[in-house]
Amino acid sequence: MSDRLEAHRTELTGYCYRMLGSAFEAEDAVQETMVRAWRGHDRFEGRASLRSWLHRIATNVCLDLLKGSSRRARPMDLVSPSSAGSPIGTGLPGTTWIGPVPDERVLARAGDPADTAVARESVRLAFVSALQRLAPRQRAVLILREVLCWSASEVAELLDSSVASVNSALQRARATLAASGNDLAAAPRQPLDDAQRALLDRYVDAFERFDMAALTAVLHEDCTLSMPPYSLWLRGRADVLAFLRGPGCGCRGSCLVPLAANGMPAFGQYRAGGAPWALQVIEITDGRITGLTSFLDTERLFPLFGLPPRDEA
Structure with a gap:
């Protein structure tokens, strides 16, 4: 039985992550789901598939966790952009923010290319943040219908x-997401191509050399920089580079270790001397880097991504 349960762990973790917006809460929710399933497996009579039974348990776990909790967000969901010279301020609690998740924890290794593209799109930081705007049951309906491709009757059960209630909830959820610019009906982003890989190589080289001219060439003029747990965020290449030259100058001499997070390229950033500093998630659009999110909770995030506590290279 345990092997049959474990076969569903990745899909369940992805489902719970989209519901909760936190890799740590998602893993806790999946573990609770597995415990409940193991304890109740003698009552599982096979009237539904094991997959649907596990998702029923996981949904109930997530809905319980979401009772009375405030929605997680990104800095740009909460405040207007600041200038490069603005005070960074005080960090907010970790429960404020959408957190990153390793691709291998939430995305299947193989599958239909179209389904894989939708799955990748649906764990992007912006999309997961948009999901949090939905009421929890609407959130569940949309994920089950649009991402996992369940039928309306399956979701209703x-x-x-x-079925009418499910279809109504889906319609309202779609409208909310479309208004936020995060409609899964749009063409999902495809895996990195050679040009994007070359762009990332140029970014790594420029960042590690702290070459502002080279960074100018790879950053989009409207790129954003955010740094949870701080609410401050910047919009525009000029402000991002001014921040790096000023308050962010401690990043000079950093080393970047490639990763994959939220269906996007990512890097573990170690500062000069080997101290961990940030987990960067990178967004690329139209041949330029349009988003840099630096998560600073390295004490929790580096172990999650399998990164060592120091860079000894």
């Missing part, structure tokens, strides 16, 4: 609801 899982939620002890009606």
